[in-house]
Amino acid sequence: MTTTLTLDIEREIQRLQTPQIVELDQVRSLHTWLDNQRISRQPGRILGESRTGKTCGIKSYLMEHPPQQVSGVVPQVPVVVVQVPQDCSAKQLYTLIIEALQFRITKGTILDLRQRVYQLLNDCQVQMLVIDEADRIKSKIFADVRDIYDKLNIAVILVGTERLNAVINRDEQVKNRFLAYFQMGVLNSVQFEQTVAIWERDILRLPVPSNLTNKSILRLLRKKKRGYIGILDMILQQAAIVALRKGNFKIDLETLKEVMAGYG
Numbered sequence: 001m002t003t004t005l006t007l008d009i010e011r012e013i014q015r016l017q018t019p020q021i022v023e024l025d026q027v028r029s030l031h032t033w034l035d036n037q038r039i040s041r042q043p044g045r046i047l048g049e050s051r052t053g054k055t056c057g058i059k060s061y062l063m064e065h066p067p068q069q070v071s072g073v074v075p076q077v078p079v080v081v082v083q084v085p086q087d088c089s090a091k092q093l094y095t096l097i098i099e100a101l102q103f104r105i106t107k108g109t110i111l112d113l114r115q116r117v118y119q120l121l122n123d124c125q126v127q128m129l130v131i132d133e134a135d136r137i138k139s140k141i142f143a144d145v146r147d148i149y150d151k152l153n154i155a156v157i158l159v160g161t162e163r164l165n166a167v168i169n170r171d172e173q174v175k176n177r178f179l180a181y182f183q184m185g186v187l188n189s190v191q192f193e194q195t196v197a198i199w200e201r202d203i204l205r206l207p208v209p210s211n212l213t214n215k216s217i218l219r220l221l222r223k224k225k226r227g228y229i230g231i232l233d234m235i236l237q238q239a240a241i242v243a244l245r246k247g248n249f250k251i252d253l254e255t256l257k258e259v260m261a262g263y264g
């Protein structure tokens, strides 16, 4: 009996540790905006503070537009997403694009690499290229990014925080191309309550209801977290795991207070 319970708890903890994406209203609006940019082949930017769900929103868009493998022919890849490293060079950017398209990297000069990327983007009929953490791209590489839009007619979308805005605005030719934008915001109080309810029902899925939308718990959650979905997720996920490890099947106020005390 005890063994079964322990195993179940471990499985539950593993489940909670696995990232899950929820189709929130804001994510749906983001997807509609991305559809519009992709279909009209227009570039743009997605802006939002850290932990507002930009990367998750893009990942779920990519999942909705997966590559289509038609046998014997190059795959059709409507959407490509790359996450660039700090001080990203042109070589790194092109390499990431080739990897995202699941092709082999070949040796050669930067010109060869660019040529290969253009060829692959064309062959795979890529409609949209999303560059996450785009403020990490070296300033002079923005010319390469612009060319992908100008020469290949691909909707290039740059994603980042206010830092990205500052980088884009420094160069008029970049700024004027990436004028269209989508803002990922923090949750207002109504959305906050709805999101807590969704998390309890769809993500935490504990055996016993915790009633996380009751006034005292909501007040506590709201106090520190001010609607950042990523922070809310961290706290609720950790609280659920702590509760399970204590042998509780729900999150009580005491456990939540304990977990929240660990967050600044």
Ligand SMILES: Nc1ncnc2c1ncn2[C@@H]1O[C@H](COP(=O)(O)OP(=O)(O)OP(=O)(O)O)[C@@H](O)[C@H]1O
Pocket: 020, 021, 022, 023, 024, 027, 048, 049, 050, 051, 052, 053, 054, 055, 056, 057, 160, 161, 229, 230, 231, 233, 234
């Ligand atoms: N739609 C969602 N469904 C489930 N979890 C989400 C969702 N959006 C955000 N999260 C949670 O919030 C965390 C932060 O989200 P994400 O990484 O997308 O933020 P971000 O805006 O890209 O932040 P940063 O600017 O720091 O990269 C995720 O790791 C995930 O746990």
Ligand SMILES: [Mg+2]
Pocket: 054, 055, 056, 132
């Ligand atoms: Mg991110």
